[in-house]
Amino acid sequence: MTFIVPIGPQHPALEEPEHFRIEVKGEEVVDVDFRLGYVHRGIERELCNRTYGHGLFLSARVCGICTDAHSSAFTRTVEAVAGIECPDRARYIRTIGIELERIHSHLLWAGIAAHEIGFTTLFMLFWRDRELALDLRELLFGQRIMSGEMVLGGVRRDITPDKVPKIVRNLDALEKATKHYIDVCTSDRTVIARCANVGVLTKQAAREFCAVGPTARASGIDQDVRRDDPYAAYNEIPFKVITERDGDVFAKVVVRLREVLESIHIIRHALDVMPKGALAMRFPKKIAPNEAVGRVEAPRGELFYYVLSNGSNKPERVRIRTPSYANMPTVKPMLVGGTIADVPIVLASIDPCFSCTDRITVVDARTGKSRIVTKEELRRMRI
């Protein structure tokens, strides 16, 4: 006899709305099903109704955490469609923005993971030190998260020499803290008991389900878009791709924390060798018919954009495939065979971002009936 445990769309264990049906036999999970689409916003379609310059701001809002990842993917792809390369200094500034975002995203995740296993002190500590990265983003780009730093053909503002000492100070503090957290997580009995051998994704399953990012790397798959298909300044900066073999939650913790250290090295190196020069190029309003695919390594993995242009100032089609969407099929092999108590931490282990996963249609289900909400209604609701 099995029971169905519904989790979500609204549930304390989920930060965003999504529905999971967990089938259990006693304590053991025997099957998992999920339903996506609760936060669909119609972004792929809306991007085709906007000019390229206008669309950049919308793409940055696909996700509230990886905004620079989306901006860099959008600019990389649209620049490829237009056949334009951005200036060298802008490539380095973009790299610094993207890596600061990776640091704060990984520390945010580590805090949530600590919270899921009931280790609230560690959660507080991770989020305290995440502020060091956010402060730097505010210093450099004027905003903690939604920086709007990237523009088509370059970046908006420069990193001036007077800001460098503060960057160095915060990076040193972050490095010290991260090393300490790696020590804590790899030696603390509670963390090991809750994470080791839990939610295992084998290398073969990761490959079959086309997993991406830290989820794939924790299962021993050596892939990283920054190294394999370099963008921004990654082809000029040496860094290590972190992999682990075990595929469990513990491996995912270790991969992400060690990636934070790599990101710190990347930023330091970028500051040292950053060339001087222009920040942005003029970007044409209209783009001749062409197509391009651009990928970047977002904090959660490979983020994929496809853009088809048609000669006008608006794209014909934009396809976005976010990393959490790619990793969703891996949830089932990770959960089945485990216990119901491990479900929250295993779900959290892919660092799911549901706003990323859902994008396309605007539907109002308040009345029980689905319909398209008009712009006027949205305006009224806003007031």
Next chain:
Amino acid sequence: MKAEDVVKLVKKQITDVKIPNERRVFASVDKQKYKETLLALKSNDITHLSTITGVDLGEQIVVIYHLDCGDGVLLNLKVPLPKNDPRLQTVTDIFPGAVLYERDLMDMLGVKVEGHPDPRRIFLPEDWPAGKYPLRKEAPKEEAPEAKK
């Protein structure tokens, strides 16, 4: 694998090959041949399907399989389908990771994916009207508000 090697591998099946740069290949393949092409790629250790894109071009719906061939080379394999009867066989038997992307394709563009193990809706609500596909050209379009000058 280099871009040229990827092309060599499936030269017999593909047409219309474009290599815009060293890590990108665009090619078209016939509806009858796309599965054997994907199988040939899979048997050469190409396992990562980045995603599947559907594009409504008016007369045709083009389905694009984006495959990571290693070394950052991305093969974009296009399968054109007539818009009045867009039908395809599932590729989940070759790439199990395609399972959500094919459901997405059915939801958003109304491409019928035959043999899919779980052809339920993925993003659209259960009571969404049948035969209406949000990413088709005929779907109602709203003009974006103009940016203030």
